[in-house]
Amino acid sequence: MTATPPLTAPRGPKSPPPAAAAAVPPGSSPWQLARRELARRPAVKVSLGVVVLFVLMALTAPWLAALGGWAPDEFDKSAVDPYLGGLPIGPLGGISSEHWLGVEPGTGRDLFARVVHGAQVSLLIAFTATAIVVLVGTAAGIAAGYFGGKVDSALSRLMDLTMSFPSLIFMIAMMSVARDVNRIVLMTAVIGLFGWPGIARVVRGQTLSLKHREYVDAARLAGSGPWRILTRDVLPGVLGPVIAYTTLLIPGMISTEAALSYLGVGVRPPTASWGQMIAESVTFYETDPTYFLIPSAFLFLAVLAFTLLGDALRDILDPRGARSA
């Protein structure tokens, strides 16, 4: 895309958001601004809380599930009614002191244990894929912006090409042809493969605007090599937008993982993931709505919380919203 319109062109220097600027003493660092802004918005506080909760849940999954007393693949035939086609015994999908979130129809597997382990799989894939995307995207963006010339045109072509791939269709196809490999590793790689150009463009724009600032020129005159300039002078300058976009990438990754698992090309049973649990429960939406609602609610909350948090971080760290699409 050679004809970038002026409106999405690289942005100038960052300025603090006007709303926060009024209340904040001059000279506050971006981190102070960020903390103030977070404290000002209740929705952000709640979503930050939810995010922390989900991360803790994923980190402590085995122990947390052990608290409930069931392993994710443990059958409990006493919790389902064989005369009702294996529907859970008791109201609300078999929610009881024994099974905190009810059980799976047919097998009687504990939903709490499965949802918690599902969080681990979903977040592991989403976080790792995001990390790949951010590392590759930032490196490519900085290189394209700083070195310019042939490096820039080669990298920009590659970004355009990657963005022209019908990514979901491609991911589904790649996941379904690959057979005997670790599904989690494969999925992380496949999801990560298509995500990097977005962040690379943002970083490239930011780098372009930074590279001729006085302090960078000063560093160059003082004899710093390109590596030192890139890591010490340019990288800190692009970090703000990168952090905001990283947070906004995560919900997309969670959704993609869930969609692939929902379609049956993602994580394979018996490993639990939210998308796959929803796919299994979809036929029960009328007879056992709790079974369908629980994994959906977890997926929804995780995506929503990460999006709201990312939106707020973007407002703070990248106020002009340099979303070059």
Next chain:
Amino acid sequence: MITYLLRRLAGVLGVLLAIAAVTFVIFYVLPADPAAAACGKTCSPERLEAVRHHLGLDLPLWRQFADFLTGIFTGRTLGTGQYALQCDFPCLGYSYENSLPVWDLLLDRLPVSASLAVGAAALWLVLGLGAGVVAALRKNTLTDRTLMVGAVAAASLPVYFTSVMLIYGVIRIAGILPYPEYHDFTAGPVTWAINLLLPWIALALLYAAMYARQSRGSMIEAMAEPYIRTARAKGMPERTVVVKHGLRSGMTPILTLFGMDLGGLLAGAVITESIFGLPGVGRLFYGALSTADQPVVLGVTLMAAFFIVVANLVVDLLYAVVDPRVRY
């Protein structure tokens, strides 16, 4: 302008070629054996070899790819001897599953996916821009916050959840709409729209938030410009100020977004089509995967890429219309 267009068209061809090559390598090199799929379950080794030869799978990969490309532009003869099949321009090969030309299969399914995409796109534009503009005009009020959080919440619901809930609520409980069944637009626009209404809503909810956010930001920026004050000062009705001077200048980023989203959807929404049972390209693709029907998979992927690339090109050309400052 003409040179620009020619250069862009060359770029489009290059991108498509690259995507075709990558797709080709992935699907013809990776484990799944197309010959075994075409030959069926009871297949002797000799017959498998014959099928492999017949399909040209014993040729080196670059020859297969070259033949495939030639086929797209000139048509080609598939197979040999008495089983030879003439595959006319634009030849994307024959489905291993039902021996129909891939091109015909795609053309057959395209109206369904296109109807789904276009209707949903219209709906999310109205919802997204509406919410964005209202939120921008009431910046930092309760209305603004509610609209924006609501939009994000709607987009956070997975489309399979929204779809199932719509089917349950609107079709099963309320019984207002029939279960979606695709009817051609030519058979009557009303029947067409009624049957596609729920899939449209499900998809639009997913996409609208991005547009709401983007248009809110652009509008806030635009309404602070001095020319808005000028327009108001000369006594222009507020409505005209908002629509003609505010909204129009904020259209460029939205246009970019719209091109990418619509282009990506035209070649099928796999999940939505599956849940609502719509016979579109997405479902064709999903079915072809489970039977390792490579020609169909390759065909759908190429078509999807084609739409994305063309949509981007159209968007870039439209910039000049929306924003008079852009010249090529």
